Amino acid sequence: MDEQTTDIRRTLTGQPMTWLDIWIVRLGNVIGWLYFVAVVISVCEVILRYGFNRPTSWAHETTLMLVGIGMLWGGSYCMAEDRHIRVTVIRDAMGPRLGRIVDVIVGVMSLLFCGGLAWAGYVMTEKALFDPTGMFRLQRSGSAFNSPAPAVVKTVLFIVVLLMTLQAIQQLWIKIKILREPLPEENSEQ
Numbered sequence: 001m002d003e004q005t006t007d008i009r010r011t012l013t014g015q016p017m018t019w020l021d022i023w024i025v026r027l028g029n030v031i032g033w034l035y036f037v038a039v040v041i042s043v044c045e046v047i048l049r050y051g052f053n054r055p056t057s058w059a060h061e062t063t064l065m066l067v068g069i070g071m072l073w074g075g076s077y078c079m080a081e082d083r084h085i086r087v088t089v090i091r092d093a094m095g096p097r098l099g100r101i102v103d104v105i106v107g108v109m110s111l112l113f114c115g116g117l118a119w120a121g122y123v124m125t126e127k128a129l130f131d132p133t134g135m136f137r138l139q140r141s142g143s144a145f146n147s148p149a150p151a152v153v154k155t156v157l158f159i160v161v162l163l164m165t166l167q168a169i170q171q172l173w174i175k176i177k178i179l180r181e182p183l184p185e186e187n188s189e190q
Contacts, residue, residue, distance in 0.1 A: 011082035018170050021080035024163060028077040034070045038063040057145040065149040072153070072160045079167045100179045107172035114165040121158035128154040 009017040009025075017025070045059035078084045091099055128139040128151040138148035 024080040034066040038066040111168040114168045117161040125158040
C-alpha cells in the first residue's frame with residue numbers, strides 16, 4: 001500500500017469516509033464528553049442532596065439535556081462510521097448483482113426516512129423556537145428551573161437529522177456508483 005491509501009479514513013466496512021463523515025466523527029468525539037459532564041453533575045447532585053440536604057433545581061434537566069444531545073449525535077456518528085445494526089443473513093445469501101440493487105433500494109429508503117425525520121424535526125424546532133405569532137421565544141420546560149432544554153434538544157435533533165439526510169444522500173450516491181461498476185467476474189470474461 002502506498003502512503004495515499006493508508007491516510008484515508010475508512011468506515012468499519014472499509015469504505016472511505018467523506019469529509020462530512022470525518023467532521024461528524026471528530027465533533028462526536030467532543031460531544032461524547034457530555035456524558036462525563038452529566039455524570040459529574042449527577043455525582044454533585046447526589047452529594048448536595050444527601051450529604052448537605054441542598055438539592056439543586058437544575059441538575060436533573062441539565063443531565064437529561066446533555067445525555068439527550070449525546071444520544072441524538074450518536075445516530076449521525078453511527079452512519080458516519082458505518083456501524084449501525086444490520087441483519088445481513090438475507091443480504092449475504094444474494095448474488096453480488098442483486099445485493100448491489102438491494103443496497104441501492106435500502107439507500108433510497110434510508111434517504112426517505114431521514115428526509116421525513118428532517119421535515120418533522122424542522123416543524124418541531126420551529127414550534128420550539130417561535131411562538132404562534134412568529135416572535136422568537138425558546139420553549140421552556142415549565143419546571144422550577146424552567147430551562148430552555150426542550151428548545152435546545154429539538155434544535156439539535158433537527159441538525160442531526162439534517163446531517164443524516166446529507167449522509168444518506170452521499171451513501172446512496174456511492175451505492176449507485178458501485179451498482180454501475182462491473183462485477184469482478186464480468187471483468188475477467190473480457
